[in-house]
Amino acid sequence: MSDSDRLAQSAAQGNVAAFAELVRLHQGKLRAFLRRMARGDAALADDLAQEAFLEAYRKIAQFRGEGSFASWLAQIGYSRYLMYARKHKLESIDESIEQSHGTEAALHTKLDLEAALARIHPAKRAALTLCFAEGYSHEEAARIMNIPLGTLKSHVLRGREEVRTMLTAWKETP
Amino acid sequence: MSDDLDLMLSRPLDEPDEGAFSTRVLARLRQMQARDDRIEIAAWVLAACCILAILPMTGAGRMIALSASQLATSIPFALGITLLFLMRTFWETWAEG
Numbered sequence: 001m002s003d004s005d006r007l008a009q010s011a012a013q014g015n016v017a018a019f020a021e022l023v024r025l026h027q028g029k030l031r032a033f034l035r036r037m038a039r040g041d042a043a044l045a046d047d048l049a050q051e052a053f054l055e056a057y058r059k060i061a062q063f064r065g066e067g068s069f070a071s072w073l074a075q076i077g078y079s080r081y082l083m084y085a086r087k088h089k090l091e092s093i094d095e096s097i098e099q100s101h102g103t104e105a106a107l108h109t110k111l112d113l114e115a116a117l118a119r120i121h122p123a124k125r126a127a128l129t130l131c132f133a134e135g136y137s138h139e140e141a142a143r144i145m146n147i148p149l150g151t152l153k154s155h156v157l158r159g160r161e162e163v164r165t166m167l168t169a170w171k172e173t174p
Numbered sequence: 175m176s177d178d179l180d181l182m183l184s185r186p187l188d189e190p191d192e193g194a195f196s197t198r199v200l201a202r203l204r205q206m207q208a209r210d211d212r213i214e215i216a217a218w219v220l221a222a223c224c225i226l227a228i229l230p231m232t233g234a235g236r237m238i239a240l241s242a243s244q245l246a247t248s249i250p251f252a253l254g255i256t257l258l259f260l261m262r263t264f265w266e267t268w269a270e271g
Contacts, residue, residue, distance in 0.1 A: 016203070023196045028189030036187060046195060053199045054206060113182050132183035164179050 004069035012060045019060065023053055026070055029134070030077050036129050037081045039118040048084060052077040067143060071136065075144045078126060085122060116166040123147070124159030131156055 004025060010018035030052060034045035055076050056063075063072050117125050123145065130141040131152075142152040245251045 016200075016207075019203070020196065020200050023199050024192070027192065027195050027199070029187075031195065032187035032189045035190065042190065046190075049195070050199050050202060054202060057203055057206075128183055129187070132180065133185065133187050135184075160179065160183070163183075167179065 001065065002068065005065050008060060008063050008065070008069050011057070012063065019057055022056075022069065026073055027053075029070060030073055033074060033129060033134065034077055034081060036114070036117065036133075037078070037122060037126060040114065044084070048080045049077060052080050055080070067140060071140050071144050074130070074134070074136075075146070078144055079146070081122070112167055112170060113163070116163045116170075119166065120159050120162050121155075124155045124162065127152055127155035128159045128163070 004022060007018045007022050007025075011022060027049065031045055031049045034048045034052075035042055038044045038048065052073065056073055059076075063069065117128065120128075126145055127141060130136045130144055131138060136144065138149060138152055138156070142149045145152060147155075
C-alpha cells in the first residue's frame with residue numbers, strides 16, 4: 001500500500017490533514033494534465049483541478065485502492081474536464097488555434113507538439129498524455145477515461161498519427 | 175519521426191508551481207464543510223420543530239376524535255344536550271314573556 005493510499009484511508013475517516021497532504025502531493029501532476037487538456041488555459045485547469053479535489057474529498061470513502069490514488073484522481077479530473085467541455089463547447093475554438101499557427105513561423109518543437117496536441121480530439125489528447133507523458137498502462141488509461149481498452153488503443157494510434165502528420169506538414173512549410 | 179515523436183510525447187509534463195493552490199483548495203474545503211455543517215444543523219432544527227409542532231397536535235386530535243365519536247353514540251349525552259336546549263329555550267321564552 002502506497003503512502004497516498006494510506007493517506008486516502010486516513011482522509012476517509014475524516015482526517016483533513018491527511019487530505020491536505022494528498023492535495024500537496026498530487027496537485028502538480030493533476031494540474032499539468034488538466035492544463036494540457038485545457039490547451040494551456042492555466043486558470044481553467046486550476047479551477048477544474050480544484051473542483052476535482054473537492055469532489056475527491058466528498059467521495060474519498062469510495063476510493064477502494066483498486067488502482068492508484070493518482071489514477072483515481074485523474075479519473076475525476078478528466079470527468080470534470082469533459083463536463084466543462086460539453087457545457088462550454090470547447091472544441092469550437094479549434095479553428096482559432098489552426099489559424100494562429102500559420103502566423104508563427106518558427107515555433108519551438110515543444111510548442112509545436114503542444115499546438116498539435118491542442119488540435120486533436122480531446123479523447124485522443126487525453127489518451128496520448130496519459131499513456132506517454134503520465135506513464136499509465138493502456139488498462140489504467142482506459143479506466144481513467146472510462147472507455148473500453150480497444151477504444152483507448154485506437155485513440156492512441158490515431159492520435160499519434162494525427163500529431164505526426166501535423167508536425168511533418170509544419171516542418172515542410174517554409 | 176515515429177521514435178522522435180514517442181520521445182517527445184513521453185516527456186513528463188511540466189508541473190506548475192504549487193503557489194497557493196493547496197491553500198485555496200483547503201480554504202474551499204473548509205467553506206464546504208462549514209456549509210454542510212450549517213445545512214445539517216438546519217435540518218436537525220427543522221426536524222425538531224416539526225416533531226414538536228406535529229406530535230402534540232396529533233395527540234390532541236386523536237383525543238378529540240375519540241371523544242367526539244364516543245359522545246355521538248352516547249344516549250345520556252344526547253338527552254343532556256336536549257335538556258339543556260329545552261331549558262335554554264324555556265328560560266328565553268319566560269324571560270321575554
